Amino acid sequence: MKLLMLGGTEFVGRAITEDALERGWEVTVFHRGxxxxxxxxxxLHGDRTLPGGLDSLAEGEWDLVVDTWGGAPTAVRDSAHLLAGRAGRYAYVSTRSVYAYPAPASPDAPLVEGSPDADSVAYAEDKRGAEIAAVDAFGERALLVRAGLILGPYENVGRLPWWLNRVARGGPLLAPGRPGLPLQYIDVxxxxxxxxxxxxxxxxxxxxxxxPLGHATMGSLLEACAAATGVPLEPRWTxxxxxxxxxxxxxTELPVWIPEGEAHTHMFGGDATRALETGLKCRPVEETAADTWAWLNSLGGVAPQRSDRPAPGLSAEREAALLGL
Known part of the structure; x- marks a missing residue:
């Protein structure tokens, strides 16, 4: 298989690239350098936001293109149309945020509005416009991967890295809500x-x-962080x-956690059946935490942070104030 990875140097794109290499595939990475x-x-180098940014893709054929773009849908539109006659399939890594709030996000739920010709509007609308662009160019050859919360090694958003570092610091810990609160995520x-x-x-x-529902809870996530770091967990469930x-x-201040109610149901009440029936296997939360901690240690404990996302996490002062310490 010949893969063209649009991106491929960070988080999701890097994980996909490494998986393809492990299969023995021939991988071309198109990125800004x-x-x-x-x-x-x-x-191959290019910037999809600039005129002529796709020039290095003017030639070449691939069995599969994978695209993780999260900005203006026009970038996916232009890439997909350029490659439609020279690539077998186009997999676009989208998001479950394309489901209209507040209905529980599921394959049959209504979607937000989006346009492939739009400049960047908002994350969900941008992703939906990009989905439409991929389907417009590739039709039934387009695969839309609507990811939920993504955790694991290479994370450059900072959610699981923050919890791991916080647990590793030790001491009484503000544990939000209740330990049995369900979580849904996907290891990258x-x-x-x-x-x-x-x-x-x-x-x-x-x-x-x-x-799937029941795969993890807020409690099991924190326990997995404690097992990974080797530091005893002292949760103060609040x-x-x-x-x-x-x-x-x-x-944001308490990454991953959403209070029980409408927003929690929308985010963590999804139906994974279709992906599970087509081969999705989800590793235990303990493995995700342990491998992310090992990766963090290889970087000296400091994870990379996307420039377009604020670093998540609660300050020690605000945590101590709520806990009365």
Whole structure:
């Protein structure tokens, strides 16, 4: 198989690239040159946001293109149309955020509006416009990978790295809500493996890439962080009303966590059946935490942070104030 990876140097793109290399595939990475791609790839350079940015893709044929773009849909539109006659399939890594709020996100739920010709509007609308662009160019040969919360090695958003570093610091820890609160996520390597399997099998259309209900909870995630770091967990489970009264923000100051209610159901109440029936396998949360901790240690404990995302996490001072320490 010949893979053209649009991106391929960070987080999801890197995991997909490495999985393809492990299969013995021939991988070409198209990127801006800001980060080194994995060894064993061929590199083409270009910036999809600039005039002439796709010039290095004017020639070449591939069995599969994988695209993780999250900006203006026009970049996916232009790439997909340029490659439609020279690539077998196009897998676009999208997001379950394309499902209209507040209905539980599922394959049959209504979608947000989006246009392939739009400049960047907002994350969900941009991703939906890019989905439309991929389907416009490739039709049934387009695979839409609607990922949920993505965790694992190479994470450049900072959610799991923050919890791992916080647990490693030790001491009483603000544990939000209740330990049995369900979580749904996808390990980046499980997403990568399923995506390449599905594309090679000729699958098309939209699939939700999330772990099944019951795969993990807020409690099991924190316990996995403690097991990975080797530091005893001292959770102080705190009612969500007290967290709200303190002005502490879910998801950003307390990464991964969303209080019980409408927003939690929308994010963590999805149906993974279609992906599971087509081969998705989700590794235990303990493995995700352990491997992410090992990767963090290889970087001196400091994970890379995307420039377009604020670093998540709660300050030690605000945590101590709520816990009365």
């Amino acid at each position: 800001h980060h080194a791609p994995p060894p064993g790839t061929s590199a 390597r499980d997403l990568a493996h399923w995506t390449l399997d599905a594309a090679r099998a000729g699958l098309g259309g939209a699939y939700d890439l999330i772990s 009612d969500q009303a007290l967290i709200e009264e303190a002005g502490i923000q879910p998801w």
